[in-house]
Amino acid sequence: MLTYTLRKNDKKPLYEQLYTAIKADILNGQLKPGEKLPSKRSLKDHLGISIITIEAAYAQLADEGYIVSEPKIGYFVQNIAKPAERPDVKLPIIKEHEKAVQPEAPMVFADFTSNRADTELFPFSIWARLLRRIISENPDGLLEKSEGCGIYSLRAAIAGHLSGFRGMSVSPDNIIIGAGTEYLYGLLIQLLGHDRIYCVEDPGYSTIERIYTLNGASCVHAGMDEQGIIPSVLSEKKADIVHISPTHQFPTGITMPVARRYELLGWAKEAEGRYIIEDDYDSEFRLGGKVLPPLFGMDGGDRVIYMNTFTKTLCSTIRISYMILPDDLAERYHKELGFYSCTVPNFEQYTLAAFISEGYFEKHINRSRLKYLKKREALIQGVKSSPLSSLVEINENDSGLHFIIKIKTELGDDELCTALLEKGIRIDPVSKYCTNDKDRFLHSFIMSYSDISPELIPEIILKLNEFML
């Protein structure tokens, strides 16, 4: 039987300790390909840990292709050198991200391409307490089917939050709750039409274009100047709907000035059926400078669709996003798409409603903002005060969870990223997000720092200096 010493008070959770120990034994050959792992129940008794810990470790190992599950029989060690050929075991399909888990893959200790919320910030104990309270106080509410657009108290709590936080006057009836922004994009296309032309920012977050295309809509690009997306291109490309992030554009970091906002609203009003989708995804993390009000509301409320998510502010596994529709679209939504069941479970809806209305969300945002600000400053100061500073230019903006650095280098963008990856630092060039005009953004890199551990920053700066100088 596998025997490992696992420490309850270790920084690493038990399941990760178990995962690491078993993985090491597979890699060093202690566990041979084809060997059966102990059953969860026997390992539980043997090591004195819970089934769920073992399940999590086995699941992670299986996810990464180290072991394979044979239903009702058990888990077997995979031949990681070449795919096993045991005919009785159905091999998992090797997915793109699993291919990276070859022993020779570099170990990444700083991932500047992840825009995940810092999980350490998530107020888990408060969330768990609210969830427990809701389970015991309102069991009926949890089982009753909610409205398709989400439970009223959550929509009311969001309206209240937006009123205080963004100065927005929104009726809960115009809010549609859904399991993530990706899902809401799909609903929007159903509402606005597959035959319309959707325009996205170039450079921009490529997943948005991918979703429009996968949903059968035509997607065109409009370039950016220093104020954001260029309105004249919208008419040229016959766009009907434009999808923007005026508070903090990804990847350029541009905050769209008021004049450009009015230009865009002017474009929208010029013809029937034109809409602006305002993706306000990290407006909560404005870290300095003046806050501009959202486009939603600037137009009298009929041409802007506002979207935001709790995935970035709370935790990426709590998949709750929302959109706010102008009155006419809201009415049409309830009539034509109102039959769709809400994709967020009642448990999470009630918990989030309580979390917001009892003031925890605001506290959490403030605490997070402070922590992100510190992280950002440590990074920027680290670069500026090191020899590296002569080679880089930092475009700070005042907003959001990423900034741009421009590096003086002879290397191509991909070359530089590959070489940095060897040092354990994963970073993306802005040019990766460009459809046209890649050259304009050459040697600019995106520093998404939300998921970086602050204690690693000195090492990151050291490695960057070693590498560049």
Add this chain to the structure above:
Amino acid sequence: MLTYTLRKNDKKPLYEQLYTAIKADILNGQLKPGEKLPSKRSLKDHLGISIITIEAAYAQLADEGYIVSEPKIGYFVQNIAKPAERPDVKLPIIKEHEKAVQPEAPMVFADFTSNRADTELFPFSIWARLLRRIISENPDGLLEKSEGCGIYSLRAAIAGHLSGFRGMSVSPDNIIIGAGTEYLYGLLIQLLGHDRIYCVEDPGYSTIERIYTLNGASCVHAGMDEQGIIPSVLSEKKADIVHISPTHQFPTGITMPVARRYELLGWAKEAEGRYIIEDDYDSEFRLGGKVLPPLFGMDGGDRVIYMNTFTKTLCSTIRISYMILPDDLAERYHKELGFYSCTVPNFEQYTLAAFISEGYFEKHINRSRLKYLKKREALIQGVKSSPLSSLVEINENDSGLHFIIKIKTELGDDELCTALLEKGIRIDPVSKYCTNDKDRFLHSFIMSYSDISPELIPEIILKLNEFML
């Protein structure tokens, strides 16, 4: 301040008691239009109940249009006779289902059009206990982003369940978890293509057609004979994909015999890119007769997409469904759509995984089947042993949570349903679900009994007799 006596041990939950009391006061004029309701906090102290109870009651009243929320100010009594004209309050959009909440609307005590799971059956305390355990034992697992297709341990648990329950041999890697079947249909269209022709059963569950159409796909209909959908029509209508429920078709109740299944598989194999979507939505509730294995697996595994949901077996607010893709589609899914985040929160995924793998799901299914069987027999026996029996013919089938009754009547189908609604019984005719050939199913009605209270069955039989004789 509002003063009501609420009873903790009453059958009705506190929030419903409070809701009923306030609603009564609005209807009888004790509470006047425009009047402000007490703040939740003050009412909490006054009545000695929790904020969440008050929130639930206020939310329900607001949902139904009795009160309206003015963010940051409070709740106000609506003028339910005519919409309020207070210019400072933004009125909620009146939705279709809210229009029904006029005082003169008939009170429905038996709704045979609801296919909701019986919420009394849901093992709430076990679910809550598992959820609590998972919160305390695996907090890290809850915050780590899961794979887009769902966490491994849930997919493995589903594979195990299907192996035992349906004799299916499925790899967890072919399973995709999503927040409800409606959501999965959308993903499937993205995977199979918007330019394909999707064929649905006629009569059939109209929402499926609606979703295909809303997603921009062409949808055609194929009629049914006594064995199910007619294969020759598929070729005639140039269908690429056919969506069926061979275990228990809605609404006809037909179970497709083996010969017809092979005919359909033959159709699928005739040309590249043809697929059968097998919606096995209530296979767990086969209440007698022999169980046929699913189409998935009969074909060697390359032309059938299997779908099922926990919404019907557990609870409509736990929105977890899954689909099982043939290998080639699974591979393409992971490559092209694998970037989508899973729409089900980790909390629910881990809880369901434990619920299945620790044997609670199987117990729950068995208990539910017994209770549904009793309900069904009480209904059928009630009809058969009453004078009504001479006027009706019951098509029992052996399966699922609805059956069909054919009524000898001079009334038109809509006329009969409207008249029954006046007596508090809501029922749908089969003809409502027909696109063509409505006459063939004239005077046939769908008895979906899952959400009917057993203690009301005698009254239902009485009312039906009074009405028909």
